[in-house]
Amino acid sequence: MKTTFNLNGKTVQVETLSDATLLWTLRDHLGLTGTKYGCGEALCGACTVHLDGMAVRSCTTPMSMVTNRSVTTIEGLSNDNSHPLQKAWIEEQVPQCGYCQSGQIMQAAALLQNNSHPTREQILAQMNGVICRCGTYTRIVRAIERTAQNL
Amino acid sequence: MESAKTIIPKISRRKFLVGAGGFTFLITTGVIWPKLSAENKTANDGTITAWVHLQPDGKVIIYNPAAEMGQGSMTALPVLIAEEMDVDWSMVIIENSPIIPEIYGSRGFRGGKSMITVGSRAVSGYYEILRQAGAQARYVLLYNAAQKWNVPIQELTTDAGVVIHKSSGKKMLYGEIAEFAKSPDKIPKIPKEQMKQPGQFRLIGKNIPRCDIPGKVNGSAIFAIDIQLPDMVYGAISRTPVNGARPVNVLNKDSIMEIDGVIDLVTLEHGVGVIANSIETAFKAKKQLHIQWSEGAKAANYNSVEAFEKYENMAGDASIKGNVIKDEGNITNALQNAEKTYSSDYKNDFAYHAQIEPLNAVVSVAPDGSSAELWVGSQAPVSARRAAAQALGIAETKVEIHPCYLGGGFGRRSMSGYVSEAALLAKRAGKPLKLVWTREDDIAYGAFRPMSVQRMQAGVDKSGNIVGWSHIVVGTGGRLMTSGVNTLFYTFPNQHIEMRNVDEGVRTKHWRAVGHGPNKFAIEAFIDEIAADQKIDPVEIRKRLMKNHPRALKVLETAAKMANWGTPPPPGRGRGIAFAERSGSLTAGVCELSVDRNSGRIQVHNFWVALDAGVVIQPDNVLAQSEGSIIFGLSSVLSESLTFKKGKVQQSNFHDYNVMRIADAPENIEIKIIPSNERPSGVGEAALPFVGGAVSNAFANLTGIRLRHIPFTPDKVLEALSS
Numbered sequence: 001m002k003t004t005f006n007l008n009g010k011t012v013q014v015e016t017l018s019d020a021t022l023l024w025t026l027r028d029h030l031g032l033t034g035t036k037y038g039c040g041e042a043l044c045g046a047c048t049v050h051l052d053g054m055a056v057r058s059c060t061t062p063m064s065m066v067t068n069r070s071v072t073t074i075e076g077l078s079n080d081n082s083h084p085l086q087k088a089w090i091e092e093q094v095p096q097c098g099y100c101q102s103g104q105i106m107q108a109a110a111l112l113q114n115n116s117h118p119t120r121e122q123i124l125a126q127m128n129g130v131i132c133r134c135g136t137y138t139r140i141v142r143a144i145e146r147t148a149q150n151l
Numbered sequence: 152m153e154s155a156k157t158i159i160p161k162i163s164r165r166k167f168l169v170g171a172g173g174f175t176f177l178i179t180t181g182v183i184w185p186k187l188s189a190e191n192k193t194a195n196d197g198t199i200t201a202w203v204h205l206q207p208d209g210k211v212i213i214y215n216p217a218a219e220m221g222q223g224s225m226t227a228l229p230v231l232i233a234e235e236m237d238v239d240w241s242m243v244i245i246e247n248s249p250i251i252p253e254i255y256g257s258r259g260f261r262g263g264k265s266m267i268t269v270g271s272r273a274v275s276g277y278y279e280i281l282r283q284a285g286a287q288a289r290y291v292l293l294y295n296a297a298q299k300w301n302v303p304i305q306e307l308t309t310d311a312g313v314v315i316h317k318s319s320g321k322k323m324l325y326g327e328i329a330e331f332a333k334s335p336d337k338i339p340k341i342p343k344e345q346m347k348q349p350g351q352f353r354l355i356g357k358n359i360p361r362c363d364i365p366g367k368v369n370g371s372a373i374f375a376i377d378i379q380l381p382d383m384v385y386g387a388i389s390r391t392p393v394n395g396a397r398p399v400n401v402l403n404k405d406s407i408m409e410i411d412g413v414i415d416l417v418t419l420e421h422g423v424g425v426i427a428n429s430i431e432t433a434f435k436a437k438k439q440l441h442i443q444w445s446e447g448a449k450a451a452n453y454n455s456v457e458a459f460e461k462y463e464n465m466a467g468d469a470s471i472k473g474n475v476i477k478d479e480g481n482i483t484n485a486l487q488n489a490e491k492t493y494s495s496d497y498k499n500d501f502a503y504h505a506q507i508e509p510l511n512a513v514v515s516v517a518p519d520g521s522s523a524e525l526w527v528g529s530q531a532p533v534s535a536r537r538a539a540a541q542a543l544g545i546a547e548t549k550v551e552i553h554p555c556y557l558g559g560g561f562g563r564r565s566m567s568g569y570v571s572e573a574a575l576l577a578k579r580a581g582k583p584l585k586l587v588w589t590r591e592d593d594i595a596y597g598a599f600r601p602m603s604v605q606r607m608q609a610g611v612d613k614s615g616n617i618v619g620w621s622h623i624v625v626g627t628g629g630r631l632m633t634s635g636v637n638t639l640f641y642t643f644p645n646q647h648i649e650m651r652n653v654d655e656g657v658r659t660k661h662w663r664a665v666g667h668g669p670n671k672f673a674i675e676a677f678i679d680e681i682a683a684d685q686k687i688d689p690v691e692i693r694k695r696l697m698k699n700h701p702r703a704l705k706v707l708e709t710a711a712k713m714a715n716w717g718t719p720p721p722p723g724r725g726r727g728i729a730f731a732e733r734s735g736s737l738t739a740g741v742c743e744l745s746v747d748r749n750s751g752r753i754q755v756h757n758f759w760v761a762l763d764a765g766v767v768i769q770p771d772n773v774l775a776q777s778e779g780s781i782i783f784g785l786s787s788v789l790s791e792s793l794t795f796k797k798g799k800v801q802q803s804n805f806h807d808y809n810v811m812r813i814a815d816a817p818e819n820i821e822i823k824i825i826p827s828n829e830r831p832s833g834v835g836e837a838a839l840p841f842v843g844g845a846v847s848n849a850f851a852n853l854t855g856i857r858l859r860h861i862p863f864t865p866d867k868v869l870e871a872l873s874s
Contacts, residue, residue: 133783135781
């Protein structure tokens with residue numbers, strides 16, 4: 001199956017199996033490995049990317065749903081750590097093992113796109129789908145609040 | 152401060168030894184060889200160490216010997232070298248060292264040199280080794296500058312990357328020395344007095360940004376699962392659902408082989424592997440495998456929920472003689488003669504590591520089968536390399552290992568079974584192969600923190616002093632269950648500690664702080680039960696028990712003060728305190744929580760924590776590790792439960808194995824590091840063991856009801872509240 005879509009600002013065409021998911025297509029066909037596999041069932045959020053600006057779990061997003069739409073991955077947010085969230089993530093020294101952090105940042109980016117000054121409760125509600133096993137949650141909240149303050 | 156740059160994980164041993172010009176410090180029992188090349192035979196005798204490479208442009212490459220799994224030692228360890236070498240940190244580039252334990256190891260558990268990253272020992276294990284290496288590297292620079300200027304070495308000093316001759320005003324950058332450096336015949340061991348004293352540290356104790364973080368916020372950090380090789384194929388394995396059973400037959404082999412993209416099936420001891428041309432096809436085919444398994448595995452009749460009753464009976468069966476861990480004084484007499492005695496059982500379920508990167512490894516075998524390369528995130532790279540070599544039937548020296556970042560370790564990645572699997576599949580494939588476990592595989596064939604029953608008994612005298620203390624641990628998991636069972640800072644005149652183990656045939660393993668979690672929960676909750684009955688304040692009773700240990704007292708009192716202990720908590724909230732030690736670090740935590748009496752959900756509002764970990768290399772990272780430990784601990788205390796039925800794990804993914812999510816995390820965590828000049832102790836797990844006791848004690852403070860079975864899930868809380 002051939003799918004054409006916009007990936008991080010560029011039009012791409014990719015040939016996959018008909019039941020391929022966005023996650024493995026990004027990782028194994030398009031070489032963007034910043035998006036991670038964690039559970040395969042949209043339960044952990046490590047694979048979170050943006051589809052037309054909305055946070056989605058790429059592990060359960062079929063390629064058929066992506067046709068002619070826009071996908072943004074962590075690599076598309078910025079590759080030089082210039083995005084305000086990336087700066088805040090470094091400033092607060094958020095990541096530990098780092099494996100979930102692409103998903104955390106993409107989820108946070110979608111949150112701030114829709115609500116530039118979220119309350120603590122809104123942050124918790126929006127971020128609750130992305131698990132961090134190392135336990136960086138307090139710093140994630142701080143980094144989002146720091147970013148929102150500077151927006 | 153500028154952060155160091157990172158290059159990971161491409162360095163190969165050969166490349167490393169040849170070097171890219173410049174000056175590599177290779178130190179062996181007092182001798183150094185500059186510009187070591189592959190032809191230099193002395194380099195291969197196995198006794199050298201080589202920590203620093205200095206480039207003419209002044210860049211200093213420092214080699215990190217430990218696995219980086221989020222604990223930050225990849226930055227903290229090079230800081231130790233840079234401190235004593237007196238390097239300008241902005242010039243530092245950190246690379247992973249080759250996996251050569253004879254050179255890069257620290258003292259292992261069995262006395263030999265080891266490169267295993269476990270038990271929060273990276274910084275404490277390397278503290279002296281790396282400071283010495285840094286001091287010796289600095290000596291070589293001074294030696295060369297002294298020769299060049301023809302002045303006595305004693306007249307030279309250094310300042311952040313510059314050698315200085317004060318009386319003449321001469322200065323030389325480290326990079327300039329790299330151009331002409333020669334090795335002295337012998338490098339002395341630098342005595343402790345000539346190394347920096349804590350007051351002189353420029354890097355230790357400051358907050359240096361972790362070198363791995365920039366790559367972890369833009370997706371460029373490389374985990375083993377991210378490795379892509381030309382012509383690579385993919386593997387997935389259907390493993391036995393009951394540990395110990397073997398695959399007898401694949402009943403639908405033909406239809407599996409007909410799936411487009413399936414290349415081969417491989418029968419292993421414990422499962423059947425699928426090799427396919429994409430990971431999704433490998434997963435799909437694996438799921439469809441219909442395997443007949445052998446009968447009669449030991450674990451096949453194991454039901455973990457029912458096992459509690461058996462363990463409780465065993466705890467009270469005087470005819471059972473378990474492993475006596477401690478027996479001091481006379482516990483029988485002490486309990487018989489006590490003014491009052493107490494007895495309580497505490498329990499905990501199995502816990503799963505749930506590291507977010509499922510196990511995986513990439514293996515590429517040379518066409519002639521004589522050598523191989525391995526990409527893996529491992530806490531135990533030496534054993535991982537050995538596992539690959541054994542699976543392939545080649546020498547360990549023929550396997551080149553490329554350590555990658557670990558997407559969580561927590562003890563799980565100290566095992567190497569997944570590497571053997573990848574090697575076996577790669578051998579069959581004849582092509583580079585990436586093996587990936589699905590989340591379901593990772594749980595079903597996990598290796599868990601053991602479940603246990605803890606039978607606590609104590610006797611007190613007329614003043615409420617605990618004169619007898621008995622702690623019997625019963626469960627499956629052997630010595631994993633007994634870490635933390637000793638109360639190193641509480642004095643009991645008579646005590647008995649014993650472990651009664653049943654081998655149920657299920658897989659168990661170290662898990663962040665392992666036995667310390669359940670044991671400190673039982674100890675700290677039981678002390679509060681006694682204190683409550685004796686009407687002694689929980690802080691006071693602990694102060695009496697640890698009165699001979701000033702460091703412990705300071706930690707306890709600091710946490711109590713942070714929490715305003717002695718003032719009542721806000722309405723609707725309870726407070727509880729607990730103390731623990733782990734990997735040499737002392738911790739105390741006060742938990743403040745509330746409970747929703749309709750849902751049974753516990754919400755932790757505040758955790759105030761004091762920590763004494765000796766000299767702290769990276770204070771902010773110590774806070775991060777402590778925050779993580781508290782949340783990891785709370786997760787196991789409030790929600791994590793893994794159970795077996797007929798030997799099969801009953802949970803399958805994050806919908807039924809509940810790890811803590813952000814909305815359930817404490818609203819506020821405050822941690823105070825006690826200043827200390829003692830040598831560093833471990834911090835990766837130190838703030839976990841007190842969590843269970845602090846939560847149970849806070850809940851009892853709020854409700855008068857004692858929770859004794861981890862995890863305190865809403866259903867258990869409701870049941871307790873209604874009883």
